[in-house]
Amino acid sequence: MEEKFDVAIVGAGPAGISAACVLADRGAKVIVVERGEYPGSKNMFGGVLYGQSLGRVIPDYAQKSCPIERNIVESRISYLSEEGSIGFAYRDQAFFGKLHNNAFTVGRAKFDRWFAEQARAKGALVVCSTVVTDLLRDGAGRVIGVKTDRADGELHAKVVLLADGINSPLAVKSGFRPEARPESVALAVKELIELPEEVIDERFGVSAGNGVTIEILGSVTLGMNGVAFVYTNRRSISLGIGANLCDFAKQRVRPYEMIERLKLHPAISPLIKGGKPREYLAHWLPEGGWESVPKLFHDGLLIAGDSAMLFNALHREGSNLAMTSGRLAAETILHALEKGDFTSRTLKGYAARMEESFVLKDLKKYRRFPSFLKTHGELFTTLPRGALEALREILTVDDTPKETRRKSAWRAIRGRLTPLGLLRLLFDAWRSIR
Amino acid sequence: MHVAVCIKQVPDTAEVKIDPETNTLVRAGIESMANPYDMTALEEALRLKDKYGAKVTALSMGPPQADSVLRQALSMGADDAVLLSDRAFAGADTLATSYTLSKAIETLGLAQPVDLVLCGKQAIDGDTAQTGPGIAERLGLTQFTYVIDVESIDPDTRRVRVRRKVDGGFEVISGRLPALLSVELELATPRRASLPMLIDSFRAPIKIWDAKAINASLDLVGLKGSPTWVKAIASPQVHRAGPKWDAAQGLSQAVSAAMDTLFSDENFAAAFQKGWKP
Secondary structure (H helix, E strand, C coil): CCCEEEEEEECCCHHHHHHHHHHHHCCCCEEEECCCCCCCCCCCCCCEEEHHHHHHHCCCCCCCCCCCCEEEEEEEEEEECCCCEEEEEEECHHHCCCCCCCEEECCHHHHHHHHHHHHHHCCCEEECCCCEEEEEECCCCCEEEEEECCCCCEEEEEEEEECCCCCCHHHHHCCCCCCCCHHHEEEEEEEEEECCHHHHHHHHCCCCCEEEEEEEEEHHHCCCCEEEEEEECCCEEEEEEEEEHHHHHHHCCCHHHHHHHHHHCCCCHHHHCCCEEEEEEEEEEECCHHHHCCCCEECCEEECHHHHCCCECCCCECHHHHHHHHHHHHHHHHHHHHHCCCCHHHHCHHHHHHHHCHHHHHHHHCCCHHHHHHHCHHHCCCHHHHHHHHHHHHHCCCCCCHHHHHHHHHHHHHCCCCHHHHHHHHHHHHHHHC | CEEEEECCEEECHHHCEECCCCCCEECCCCCEEECHHHHHHHHHHHHHHHHHCCEEEEEEECCHHHHHHHHHHHHHCCCEEEEECCHHHCCCCHHHHHHHHHHHHHHHHHHCCCCEEEEECCCCCCCCCCHHHHHHHHHCCEEEEEEEEEEEEECCCCEEEEEEEECCEEEEEEEECCEEEEECHHHCCCCCCCHHHHHHHHHCCCEEECCCCCCCCCCCCCCCCCCCCCCCCCCCCCCCCCCCCCCCCCHHHHHHHHHHHHHHCHHHHHHHHHCCCC
8 A cells, every 4th residue: 555645845945844844743744855965955045044934833943953153133235336335234232132033044054954854853754865756646637746756756645735946847847837937036146255253253243143134236236136145154154146037148147257246346355355265056036026926726735935936025035935834834734634625625725824924915015026126227227326426425525515515416316317217216116115 | 695784874075174283083064974885885785685585784883873874775675774883882993893893793693694794895984994804804704805796696505706806907706605795886886765665764763782782892892992093193285375366357367467477487488488398
C-alpha cells in the first residue's frame, strides 16, 4: 500500500517551513520536498526577517538559538545621485527594548536550515536534493500529490502547498500561475562583504548585536526602476542592488557592473572599505504587487510565499508575507483535514484568511505603487541630481544672499521637472500609497 | 554474505580553514559530509548485494549527529546501521579507531559472521589511509588496498578477486574471505536514493553502541588508546601577492598600466625583444 501524506509542501523556504511547523504541531502528516542540497542553499534575500511573523510560528525562537545576525535598531533611507547623497535615519530606543527583534538580519543558508530543523523536531519530514517535476492529478483535475525526479518518485497527499519561490516552474507548468512577466520581476544581486564585528559596530554606530538597514534609491540603478540596500550582519555587510527585469533588458546593463558602481559610490565605499567579498548571489523578486498575485487556491492545492508573488515593494517586506501566508495556508489545511474536504470549497478559506490579514490588505492598498515607480522614471534619472544641487545651493555659504540661493535651488529642481510634473509626482506618490 | 561498510563523517574540506594564530583547524560552522571514498565503498557493497545477495551493515564512529551519514547509507539501500558513539571514543587516532571499529565488526559477527569489510581508501580530512589496513590486521582479514574493481566473489570456494591500482598500472589478485577492501573513487559512483527509501531512512532506527556494547577496553579507545600526538599544525607558506592594478577606471587603462610596469623591467623588455621563451 502506497504511503499517503496529509500535506506535501514544495520548497523548504520561509513559507513552506512555516506551514510545515504549524501543521506538524497539530499532528498532521507532512512532507517538505526541497530541491537544494539543504534548506537555504538555493535562497537569497536582502537579509531581514521580522520577529512577530516568526514568533507566530516558533514563539520561543530566540531561546532556540535562532541564528540571528543583528537586531535592527536603525533604518536609513538614502537618495543617491552620482556625486552625493541625501539621507534620512530613524533610530528609536524601542528597538533596543520592547521592540527588540522587530526586524533582524539573518543569513538564509543558516536560518533556513535552523527553521527546517524546528519543523523536523515537530515531526515534519524534510527531504532535500529532490526536485518536484510535476503535480499529480486525478480524473477530475484535482491535485492529489507531486511527482519528483527520484526513482519511484510519486508522492500522494491530500493537499499540496506550492511554496517553491518566485521562479516556480511548477506553478507555470501546471497553469496555476502564468509565467512571471518581466515587468513584475526585479533582478537583484547581492554581495556579502566580510568585515570584523567591531568595525561594523563602529562604522554604523551600534553596540554589539545591533544593526542598521539602509534602503537606497536614486540614480545608482542607472536610471532603471530599482533600489539598493546595505544591511549589517554580525561579521559581514550585505550589499545589494536590483532593478526591474524589463529595464535591464532595455538598457542592457549588467547587474554586476551596477553593484561594482554602487561599491565605488562616495556614500557607500567608506561603509565597506577593507571588506572582503565572500559571496555573490543573484535572485528574482516578485515586484508586481496586487495585480500579479494569482488565484491562491484550487482543488487540492494552495500557493504561498514568493510563488504567489507576495511582496510589498514599498516597505521591502517579503519574508514576513511568506511566513504569514504559509501559516494561514496551514490553518486552512488543518480545517480541511477536520472536515475531510480538500476541494476548493474548503480551501478557499485560505484566500479569505489572506484577505483578512495584512498580507493582502497591504498589497491591495499599495497596488498602484509598482506602476507609480514605472511611470516616474525621473526618480531614478534626473531628480537625484536636481535634489542634490538644490541642497548644495542652500547649504553653500558665501556672499550670495539667501534669496538668490533659494531661487537657484528651485531652478535646480525646475530644470529637471516642471512644476506640473512635480505636482503630478507628488500626487501619484500619495495616491499609490494612500 | 554479510558486508560491513565503515563510513566516516568528515568536514567539508573545501571550507576548512586553519587559524593562522593558533594553528588549529577552524571547525566552527563547518558543514559535515560522508567521506566520498566511504560512499564509494558503500555503493560497491550495494552492488555486491544486488549481484550475490548480501546483508549490508553501515558502521560509523562519531558524535550522535553523525547519524546523518548512516541515514544516507540506509536511504541508498544498507540494511542496517550502527553508530559507535561514546565519550570515551573521542580524540582517537587511527590506531584507536581501527581497534574500535574492529571490536564493532566482531560484535556484528556474533549475530551473523562478517565476510567482507569495505572501507574508503582514506578519509578526506586526515588522508592517512591507515584505518582500513588497521582493521584488517586486527581481525586477521585478507587485505586488498587501492581496489578499483571487484571482479568476482565465489561463494563456494570463498575467494574474492579484485583489481587494484599500483604504480603505472593495475594488478589482479585474489584471496580468501573474510577480507577487507579499501577502495579508490573510480570503483563506483554512489547511487541516488529512491524517494520511498529516502523517506524511510528518516524514520529508521539507528543502533547506538558504546564501548561496553562492543566489549572494548577503555584503555585502547579514544584519546587514551592513541599514541599519536600532534606536535604542531602549520599553514603552508602563503605566496606573496603580486602587484595589482585596479580596473575600476576601465580595463584598458589598467592593462596599459600593467604593461608599462612589466616593460619598465629591462630584463623583461630584453627577453621580450628576443622572442618570449618561458
